[in-house]
Amino acid sequence: MAQGGYGTTARLFHWITFLLVLGMVPAGWVMTQEGLDRALQDQLFIFHKNFGVIVLVLVLLRLAWRAIVPPPPLPAGIPDWQRQMSLWVHRLLYAMLIFMAVTGYLRVTLGGFPVEMLDALGVPRPPRNDGMAALAQRAHFLGKFLLIGLVLVHVVAAVGHAIVKRDGVFSRMWPPIRRSG
Numbered sequence: 001m002a003q004g005g006y007g008t009t010a011r012l013f014h015w016i017t018f019l020l021v022l023g024m025v026p027a028g029w030v031m032t033q034e035g036l037d038r039a040l041q042d043q044l045f046i047f048h049k050n051f052g053v054i055v056l057v058l059v060l061l062r063l064a065w066r067a068i069v070p071p072p073p074l075p076a077g078i079p080d081w082q083r084q085m086s087l088w089v090h091r092l093l094y095a096m097l098i099f100m101a102v103t104g105y106l107r108v109t110l111g112g113f114p115v116e117m118l119d120a121l122g123v124p125r126p127p128r129n130d131g132m133a134a135l136a137q138r139a140h141f142l143g144k145f146l147l148i149g150l151v152l153v154h155v156v157a158a159v160g161h162a163i164v165k166r167d168g169v170f171s172r173m174w175p176p177i178r179r180s181g
């Protein structure tokens with residue numbers, strides 16, 4: 001199985017998304033702290049908002065790619081409960097990434113704030129609505145707990161397969177560029 005696994009396109013989608021989310025979550029946390037230097041806060045907000053939109057685009061492209069090139073089958077011998085769990089954790093990860101990006105976008109635009117990249121592209125913003133912006137803010141705040149929980153389960157499972165079980169599951173997605181052969 002070491003030679004098989006996902007193709008290079010799917011691997012790049014995976015690892016780029018992983019790195020972006022690894023940056024987005026701490027940036028989101030730091031930028032909302034009281035007493036932060038204003039210039040740093042502005043930079044973090046700009047990074048977080050714009051890369052958040054890029055994460056959304058990547059996730060949607062990735063799902064489209066996945067529909068065209070279905071994932072390779074798991075190695076034989078993986079128990080059924082693990083197959084089911086992997087299926088649901090992956091589904092929820094996709095759903096939560098979309099949820100976080102959409103609620104972040106709504107919190108900002110309905111609150112009357114810019115998303116610089118989309119504004120530069122001329123994408124129209126919805127009209128200001130403070131009540132809905134507050135709701136989106138709450139959803140974004142709470143959603144992060146589920147997303148972080150899912151990422152932890154996903155990482156623990158991946159590391160377990162790589163180090164403990166060594167059953168070829170980790171090498172389906174690692175390295176980011178598939179070795180030929």
Ligand code: HEM
Pocket residue numbers: 021024025026028029032048049050051052053055056097098100101102103104105106107108115137140141144147
């Ligand atoms: C997958 C994408 C995203 C992830 C994982 C993410 C994650 C987070 C996290 C962890 C926080 C800190 C919440 C807290 O502790 O208060 C946060 C805050 C925030 N995010 Fe995101 N975010 C994403 C996308 C976006 C997008 C696309 C935007 C806007 C275009 C955005 C705008 C914001 C804003 C404005 C805050 C501060 C919330 C507040 O007003 O308190 N986020 N985000």
